[in-house]
Amino acid sequence: MLSVNVLLAACIGYVALLFAVAFVVDRRTRERPIRWLQSPIVYTLSISVYCTSWTFYGAVGSAARNGLEFVTIYLGPTLVFVAWWWLLRKLVRIGRAHKITSIADLISSRYGKSPSLAVLVTTIAVIAVAPYIALQLQSLTSSYQVFSGETDGVTTAFWMAAGLALFTILFGTRNVDANERHHGVVAAIALEAIVKLIALIVVGVFATYIVADGFTDVFADVPSEVITGAADVFGPRWATLTFLSATAIICLPRQFQVTVVENIDENHLSTASWLFPLYLFGMTLFIMPIAIVGLKVMPAGANPDLFVLTVPLAQGREDLALLAFLGGFSSATSMVIVAAIAVSTMVSNHMIMPVALRLLSATHAKSGDVRSLLLISRRISIGLILGLGFLYFWISGGSDALAAIGLIAFVGVAQFLPSLLGGIFWRGATRAGAMCGLLAGFGLWAYTLFLPSFGGEFLLSEAVIRDGAWGLAILRPQSLFGLTDMDPLVHAVVWSVGINALCFVVVSSLSQATALERLQGTLFVDVFRSTGGGPSGVAVGAAAPEDMFVLAQRILGTAPAARLFDEMARDQGVKAGLPYATDAVIARLERELAGTIGAASAHALVTRMAGRPALGMTELIDIADESQQLIETSRQLAEKSEELQQAATQLREVNERLRSLDAQKDEFLSQVSHELRTPMTSIRSFSEILTEDQDVPEPERQRFLGIIHDESRRLTRLLDELLDISRLEAGTVNLQLEPVDAEDALDGALDAVVGLTRNAGVTVVRDPGADGVLVDANADRLRQVLINILSNAVKYNTATDPEVRVRTATQGAVVRIDVIDNGGGITREEATTVFEKFARGDRAHLGQGAGLGLPISRAIMRAMGGDLSVEYAGDGTSFFRLQLARADLDGPAVAATAD
Amino acid sequence: MILAGSALAKGQERRISQRKIRDRSIALVLAGIVALMPPIAGVALIDAKLFGLPVALIYIFAVWALLIVGATMLARPLRDSDVDTSSADLGEPR
Numbered sequence: 001m002l003s004v005n006v007l008l009a010a011c012i013g014y015v016a017l018l019f020a021v022a023f024v025v026d027r028r029t030r031e032r033p034i035r036w037l038q039s040p041i042v043y044t045l046s047i048s049v050y051c052t053s054w055t056f057y058g059a060v061g062s063a064a065r066n067g068l069e070f071v072t073i074y075l076g077p078t079l080v081f082v083a084w085w086w087l088l089r090k091l092v093r094i095g096r097a098h099k100i101t102s103i104a105d106l107i108s109s110r111y112g113k114s115p116s117l118a119v120l121v122t123t124i125a126v127i128a129v130a131p132y133i134a135l136q137l138q139s140l141t142s143s144y145q146v147f148s149g150e151t152d153g154v155t156t157a158f159w160m161a162a163g164l165a166l167f168t169i170l171f172g173t174r175n176v177d178a179n180e181r182h183h184g185v186v187a188a189i190a191l192e193a194i195v196k197l198i199a200l201i202v203v204g205v206f207a208t209y210i211v212a213d214g215f216t217d218v219f220a221d222v223p224s225e226v227i228t229g230a231a232d233v234f235g236p237r238w239a240t241l242t243f244l245s246a247t248a249i250i251c252l253p254r255q256f257q258v259t260v261v262e263n264i265d266e267n268h269l270s271t272a273s274w275l276f277p278l279y280l281f282g283m284t285l286f287i288m289p290i291a292i293v294g295l296k297v298m299p300a301g302a303n304p305d306l307f308v309l310t311v312p313l314a315q316g317r318e319d320l321a322l323l324a325f326l327g328g329f330s331s332a333t334s335m336v337i338v339a340a341i342a343v344s345t346m347v348s349n350h351m352i353m354p355v356a357l358r359l360l361s362a363t364h365a366k367s368g369d370v371r372s373l374l375l376i377s378r379r380i381s382i383g384l385i386l387g388l389g390f391l392y393f394w395i396s397g398g399s400d401a402l403a404a405i406g407l408i409a410f411v412g413v414a415q416f417l418p419s420l421l422g423g424i425f426w427r428g429a430t431r432a433g434a435m436c437g438l439l440a441g442f443g444l445w446a447y448t449l450f451l452p453s454f455g456g457e458f459l460l461s462e463a464v465i466r467d468g469a470w471g472l473a474i475l476r477p478q479s480l481f482g483l484t485d486m487d488p489l490v491h492a493v494v495w496s497v498g499i500n501a502l503c504f505v506v507v508s509s510l511s512q513a514t515a516l517e518r519l520q521g522t523l524f525v526d527v528f529r530s531t532g533g534g535p536s537g538v539a540v541g542a543a544a545p546e547d548m549f550v551l552a553q554r555i556l557g558t559a560p561a562a563r564l565f566d567e568m569a570r571d572q573g574v575k576a577g578l579p580y581a582t583d584a585v586i587a588r589l590e591r592e593l594a595g596t597i598g599a600a601s602a603h604a605l606v607t608r609m610a611g612r613p614a615l616g617m618t619e620l621i622d623i624a625d626e627s628q629q630l631i632e633t634s635r636q637l638a639e640k641s642e643e644l645q646q647a648a649t650q651l652r653e654v655n656e657r658l659r660s661l662d663a664q665k666d667e668f669l670s671q672v673s674h675e676l677r678t679p680m681t682s683i684r685s686f687s688e689i690l691t692e693d694q695d696v697p698e699p700e701r702q703r704f705l706g707i708i709h710d711e712s713r714r715l716t717r718l719l720d721e722l723l724d725i726s727r728l729e730a731g732t733v734n735l736q737l738e739p740v741d742a743e744d745a746l747d748g749a750l751d752a753v754v755g756l757t758r759n760a761g762v763t764v765v766r767d768p769g770a771d772g773v774l775v776d777a778n779a780d781r782l783r784q785v786l787i788n789i790l791s792n793a794v795k796y797n798t799a800t801d802p803e804v805r806v807r808t809a810t811q812g813a814v815v816r817i818d819v820i821d822n823g824g825g826i827t828r829e830e831a832t833t834v835f836e837k838f839a840r841g842d843r844a845h846l847g848q849g850a851g852l853g854l855p856i857s858r859a860i861m862r863a864m865g866g867d868l869s870v871e872y873a874g875d876g877t878s879f880f881r882l883q884l885a886r887a888d889l890d891g892p893a894v895a896a897t898a899d
Numbered sequence: 900m901i902l903a904g905s906a907l908a909k910g911q912e913r914r915i916s917q918r919k920i921r922d923r924s925i926a927l928v929l930a931g932i933v934a935l936m937p938p939i940a941g942v943a944l945i946d947a948k949l950f951g952l953p954v955a956l957i958y959i960f961a962v963w964a965l966l967i968v969g970a971t972m973l974a975r976p977l978r979d980s981d982v983d984t985s986s987a988d989l990g991e992p993r
Contacts, residue, residue, distance in 0.1 A: 071959055075935055078963060082970045083928040085977050087920065216951030222944045227953040232941040242935065270978035273971035281963055288956060 003319050004148045007325065014326055015167060021191055022171060022184030029183040037187055040271030045190035046258045047272055048197075048279050050077060050249060051334035052132075053139035055283055056196055056328045058402030060304030063291035067229030070403070072238055074284050076245030078277040081394040084269050087250070088259065090424055092269060094527045095260035099595035103416060106772070109599035110423035110524050111431035112517035120349035120435065121416065122343075124442050125253045126385060128412025129343050131453065133389025134396065135405040136332035137161055139305070141393075143328050146309050154394055161390040164336045165383050172341035173378045185337065186262055192334040197282060203308050204286020206320055207293040211311065218289045226292065240490045244410040251416040252409075254335065257342035266541035288774025298597040305402050336386070344381035351599035351696055352377040356604060360554075370554040374597065380873045395458050408453050411492055415441035418501040422508065427521045433508025441500025444480075449492035452477045547609055548589055555593055555605075564592060668837060675718060675851075679711035721852045725837065728859035735781060735863050739774040739887035740813050742808050749786035750806070753794065762794050762802040769808030775815045775884040777864050782884075785857040785868065789819045789880050792853065797823030813886050818871070820879035831870040831878065917980040924977055927969040934962045 028034055036042070055073070062070035080087065091106075100106045104125065108118035137157045144156055171185055212218045219227075249255050263269070294307030297314060308328065312320035356373050396405075418441075419434040447460075456462030460477065468475035478488045480495055513521065545565075552561035568588060569579040579585050586606060593602035686704045690696065696704070727733045750764060757764055773781075793804045805820040826834055837855045854868075861868040866884035873879065933939050943958030951955070 068955060068959065071963075075959075075963065078966055079928060079931055079935075082966055083924070085924050086928075219948065219952055219956075222953070223957075224953065228944060228955055232937075233955070234937040234944065236937075238940070239936055267978055270974040273974050273977075274967050277963070277967045277970060281960075281967060285960075801974060 002147050002322060007144070007147050007322070010322060010326060011329060011705050014329065018188045018191065018333075019170070020186040023199070024184075025187040025800055026184035034391075037183065040049060040265075040268035041275065042186065042190045043268040044261065044266075044272040044275040045193040046262060047276050048193035049189050049254055049256070049258055049509045050252075051193075051196060051280070051283050051331060052404050052406075053136050053143075053328050054406040056200060056331040057139045057143065057308055058135070058261060058303045058305045058406065059284065059287045060291045060294065061303070062403040063287050064295055064307065065229070066233075067225070067227050068233055069229050069238065069241065070287060071284060072241035073245045073403075075278040076242045076247070078280060079247035080246045080249050081273050081276050082790060084273040085867050087421075088269055089266065090527060091250070091260050092263050092266050094424060094524055096263065096266070097527055098599065099591050101349060101595065101598050102342060102346045103251065103253055103420070104350055105594075105600075106256075106260075107416065107419050107423060107434065107596045108350070110596075111419075111429070111434050112514050112520055112521050113600045113603040114431050115350070115354055115600040115604065117431060117434060117438075118346075118598065119436055120442075122350045122416055124347040124412060124438065125343050125346055126388065127446075127450070128409050128415075129253065129339055129385060130388040130392040130409075131396075131405050131412075131450070132409035133161075133336060133339065133386060134393035134403055135409075136164075136336050137393045138405070139328060139402055140332050142303065142306060143309055144323055146306060146313070147325070148548050150493075150733045157393050158390060161267040161386045161393075164333065165340075165386040167333065168337045168340045168382050168386070169379045171337055172344070172382065173375050181262055181264070181539035182341065185341065186258070189258070192330040193279070195330040196327045196334075197279065199323050199330070200283055200308065203312060203320060203324050203327075204290055206315075206317065207311055208286060211293050211297060211315060212289070215289065218292050226295070227288075236490050237487045240406070240487075240493050244407065244414055244493065247414040247417050248410045250411040251420065252341040253346065253413070254338040257338055257345075257476035259674050261342075271718070336389075340382045342502070343385050344378045346598075347381035347384070348374060348377035349601060352381070353601050354604065357601065370597075371557050374555075396454050396573050405453070407489055408449055411444075411449055411489070411496060412445055414493065414497050415445060415500055417497065418504040422504055423521070424524050424527075426508075427518075427525045428508055428513075429504070429521065430508045430511045430513045431517055432511035433504045433506075435506040437500045437502075437504030440503045441496045444496035444499055445492060448477050448480060448495055449488070459630060483676060505616040545581050548581060548586070549578055551605065551609055552589060552592070557594055560892045564589075592706065643857045671837065672722065676715065679715045679718075683708050683711045683715075718852070721856060725852060725856045725859055727816075728856065728863050731863070733863060735778040735860075737776045737778055737864060738832055739777045740777045742773050742775050742817060742884070743769065743771055745777070745779060745782050746786060746806060746808065746817060749790055752783070752787050753790045756791055756794050757804070760794050760797070760802060762797060762804055765803060767805065767807035773808070773810055774887040775866075776887045777866070779862065781860045785860050785882065786817070786819075788853045788857050789868075789882070793819055793823065793880075797821050799823050810886065815884050815886055817882040817884075818879050819882075820873075822877075824870075826870055826878045835868075835869065920973065920976045920980050924973050927966065929974065931962065931966045935959070 025034065025037060029037070059070045059073070063315070094100065095106065096229070098106075098109055100109065104118045104121035107121050108114050111117050135158055138153075140160050141153045141157045144160075145151070145153065148156075150156060171188070172182060204666070208215060208218055249259075290307055290311065291304065294302070294304060294311050298307065298310060302310060308325050309321055312318075312324060338735075343382065353374065354372075356377065360370065360373070415438055418437050422429040423434070451458065451460040452465045454460070456465055463471075465477055467473065468477070475480055478491060479486070480491070482490060483494070486494075549561065549565055552564060555561075563580055568585050569575075569577065572579045572582070572585075574580070590602050590606040593605065596602075597605075686708050690701060690704055697731065724733075746766075790804065790806075794802070797804070799822045801822075803822050805818075805822075807818050809816045809818070835854050835858050837852055858868040861882060861884070866882065867885075869881055870878050871881045940959070943955045945954045947954050
C-alpha cells in the first residue's frame with residue numbers, strides 16, 4: 001500500500017509544478033505574449049475545467065448505478081459547442097466589447113448596470129457553488145481515505161479546504177495586473193486538463209485490456225439493465241440532464257470565466273467547437289468499461305465512485321493508483337481554483353467594492369488604494385467560498401453520490417439562463433423581469449432541491465421535507481402542488497426554471513425599461529452591428545481630467561493608469577499632460593474600470609465623479625432607438641414610394657380620361673359645325689342669289705325666301721337644342737317637378753302627333769294601362785320627350801303596315817311607359833350609340849333631325865329622376881322605355897336603380 | 900461594367916454560400932438534438948450487441964462522434980463566413 005507520505009509528497013510536488021508553470025507564464029507574458037499559450041488548443045483545454053472530480057470519479061459511480069445516464073452531462077456541452085456560432089460567439093463578443101468580468105457583471109450590465117441584480121446573481125452563484133465545491137472536497141477526502149484508511153472525513157475535508165483556499169489565493173490573486181485575465185492560471189489549468197485526461201485513459205485501458213480482455217470481454221455477459229440503468233433511460237430525466245448540462249456549460253461561473261472572460265481571440269471558439277466535444281468524448285470513452293469491470297472485480301458494497309482508484313489498487317498496481325489519484329486531484333483543484341476565482345471576483349466586485357468605494361470616497365485618496373482593497377476582498381471571498389463548500393460538506397454529511405451533489409449546483413446556476421438568453425436575444429427584457437425571474441427561480445430551487453439535500457439537517461426539517469411546510473401536503477418540497485410521481489431533479493427543474501422563465505417574460509412585458517436598460521439592451525442584442533463597447537451613458541460635464549486620473553490610479557494602479565491616459569492624450573493629439581474629458585475619454589475610462597471592478601461599480605463611480613448622472617436621457621434614448629428608427633424610416637420610405645406609385649397610376653388614368661374627353665369634345669365640335677354648316681350654306685347661297693340676281697321671278701323669290709326662313713328656324717332650333725342639352729347635362733336646369741298623371745301626359749302627346757300618324761298611315765294601339773297613376777315629372781318636358789319618341793317611332797317606321805303600340809305599367813315605385821313600333825327596331829350595337837349626340841340610326845336619312853332628340857330626351861328623363869332606355873322584348877324586338885318615379889309613393893328615385 | 904457585374908455576382912454567391920454554411924450548422928445541431936433526445940433515442944434500446952458492444956452504447960457514442968466530425972468540418976467555413984471577426988483583439992488591448 002502506498003504510504004500517506006508518498007501521496008502527500010506527490011501532491012505537493014504536483015502543486016509546485018503547477019505553481020511554477022503559472023509563475024513562469026505570468027512573468028513571461030508580462031514581457032511579451034507567449035505564442036503557443038495563445039493558441040486555441042490551450043483555450044480548449046482550459047474550458048475542460050468542466051470535467052471535475054465529478055467526471056473523474058463520479059461519472060464511473062454514476063455509470064455503475066444508473067448506466068448510460070452519465071453521458072448526458074457531456075452531451076449538453078457538446079451540443080452547445082457545436083452550436084457555437086449562434087450563442088457562444090455572441091457571448092464572447094459581448095464579453096469582449098463590454099469588458100465583462102463575470103456572469104453577474106454581464107447580467108447586471110445588460111439590465112442597466114443594475115447593482116442590485118449583480119448582488120442577486122452573485123448570491124445565487126455563491127450558494128450554488130457550495131455543493132459543487134463540497135463535491136470536490138468529498139472526492140478528495142474519500143480518495144485520500146482509500147490510502148490513509150482514516151475515517152474522520154470532516155477533519156480531512158477541512159484541511160483540504162484550507163489547503164485549496166491558500167492554493168487558490170496564491171494562484172489567483174497573486175496577480176497584481178489589474179485585469180481579469182489570468183494567463184498563468186489558464187496555462188496551469190490546461191496542464192491539469194492533460195493530466196486528468198491521460199490518467200483516466202490509462203486507467204480505462206488498464207481496466208479494459210489488462211483486467212478484462214478487451215471491450216468484447218467487458219460487455220460479454222452484462223445484462224442490459226446495467227447498460228441502460230432504468231427501464232426508460234431515454235426519458236424525461238435524460239432530457240432534463242442534457243438540458244442542465246447544456247445550461248451549465250454557459251451559466252457556471254467558472255465556465256463563463258474560461259470561455260468568455262479569458263478568451264483572447266474570438267476565432268478560438270471555432271476550434272473549441274469540435275475540440276472540446278472531442279475532449280469530452282475521450283474523457284467518457286472508458287467510463288462505462290471501468291464501471292463494469294469495477295462491478296465485476298470489486299466486492300459488493302464497494303463505493304463505485306472510487307472504482308477509478310480502487311480497481312488498479314485491487315490489482316496491485318500502485319503506480320496506476322497514484323496516477324489516478326493525481327488525475328482526481330488535478331480535476332478537483334482546477335475546478336476549485338477557477339470557480340473560486342470566478343465567484344470571488346463577483347463577490348468582491350459586486351458586494352464588497354460598492355460598499356468600500358462609498359466609504360473610501362470620503363477619505364483622502366491615494367494611488368492604488370482601491371486596488372489593494374480589491375485584492376484583499378478577493379482573498380477574503382475565496383476563503384468564504386471554500387468555507388461555504390466545507391460547511392455544505394459538513395452539514396449534508398457528504399454521503400450522497402457525487403453526481404447527485406453536482407446536479408444540485410447545475411440546477412442552481414440554470415436559474416441564470418432565462419435572464420442571460422433573454423438579455424442577449426430579446427431587446428424587450430427588463431431589469432424587473434430578470435429580478436423577478438431570478439428571485440422566483442432561486443427560491444424554488446432552494447425549496448425543492450437545495451435545502452432538501454441536507455436531509456433535514458439545515459433549515460428544513462425532515463418532517464417538512466416529507467410532509468410539506470406547516471404539514472401542508474401541497475407544499476411538499478419534492479412534489480410541489482401535487483406534482484408527484486416525478487424524479488426529484490426533474491421536478492425541481494420544471495418548477496424552478498419554468499417559473500423563472502415565466503416570471504421573466506411576463507414581468508418584462510409588463511414593466512418599463514429605463515433609458516440605460518434600453519441602451520444596454522440594444523448594444524447587447526445588436527452586438528454584431530455596433531462597434532466596440534459603444535457609449536457607456538455617462539454624463540460629461542464637470543469631470544476634471546485630474547479627478548479622472550486620480551480615480552484611474554486608485555483602481556488600476558499608477559503605471560497602468562499613466563499608460564492609459566498617455567494613450568488617450570496621444571489619440572487626442574495632446575503632446576503632454578492629460579487628455580480632455582470628452583465623452584469618448586470618459587466612456588473609455590468607464591470601460592477600463594469595468595474590466596477591473598465590474599460595470600455597475602464603474603458606472604456608479606464615474607457618474608459620481610462626473611458630477612451628475614444627467615446625460616440627456618433623450619440622447620440615450622436616441623442611441624437606443626437608433627436602429628429602431630432606421631427600421632422605421634425604411635418602412636416609411638417603402639410606404640412613400642408605394643404611395644407615389646399609386647399616385648402615378650391615378651395620374652395616368654386621369655390623363656387617359658382627359659385625353660378621351662378631349663377627343664370627344666373635338667368630335668362634338670366638328671359634328672356641331674357640320675350640322676350648322678348645312679343650313680348656313682343654303683341660307684348663304686340663296687341669299688346670294690337673291691342679292692346678286694335682281695331678275696329672279698317673284699314665285700322663285702318667294703320660294704327662296706321660304707327656304708331661307710325654314711333653314712334659319714332649323715338653325716335656331718338646333719342651337720336651342722344644343723343649349724338645352726348642355727344645360728341639362730350640366731345640371732343647371734332646375735325642372736319643377738309635380739305630380740303628373742302618366743295617362744294624361746300620354747294622351748296629350750298622342751293628340752299632338754295625331755297629324756303625323758294620320759299622314760303616315762300609322763296605326764296607334766294603346767294598351768289599357770295603369771290608370772290614374774301619378775308620376776314625379778315636369779308636364780311640359782315629359783310631353784316633349786313623349787312627342788319625340790312617338791314621332792321617331794312614326795318617322796322611322798319602314799314597315800308596310802306601320803303600327804305603334806303604347807302601354808303603361810307600374811312596378812313598385814316605378815311607372816313605365818313603353819313605346820313599341822314594328823319598324824325594325826334598334827340593334828344591340830346601336831342601342832349603345834343611339835343616345836350619343838348627333839348619332840343617328842340606319843334610318844336617319846328618312847328624317848331630318850340633327851340627332852339630338854334622343855340625347856335630350858334622356859337628359860330630360862334623368863333630370864326628372866327617371867330614365868330612358870332601349871329594351872328588348874322576349875322575341876328580340878326593341879322598344880323605348882321611359883321610367884319615372886311614382887309621385888303617390890315615397891319610393892327611391894329610378895335613377896338610383898336604373899342604368 | 901462587366902467587371903463590376905461579375906464582382907457583384909461573386910459577392911452574392913458568397914453571401915449565399917455563407918448562408919448555406921450557417922444553415923448547415925443549424926441542421927447539424929438540430930439533428931444532434933433529435934437523435935440524442937427521447938423519443939428518437941429510444942430506437943437504440945435494443946437488447947442486442949454489435950461488435951460485442953451494447954447497441955444503446957454504440958448508438959449514443961456514434962451520434963456523438965458524428966456531431967464532432969460535423970463540427971470539425973463546419974468550424975473553418977463558419978469562422979471564415981464572418982468578415983467582421985478579426986483574428987486580432989477587439990477594441991483596445993486590456
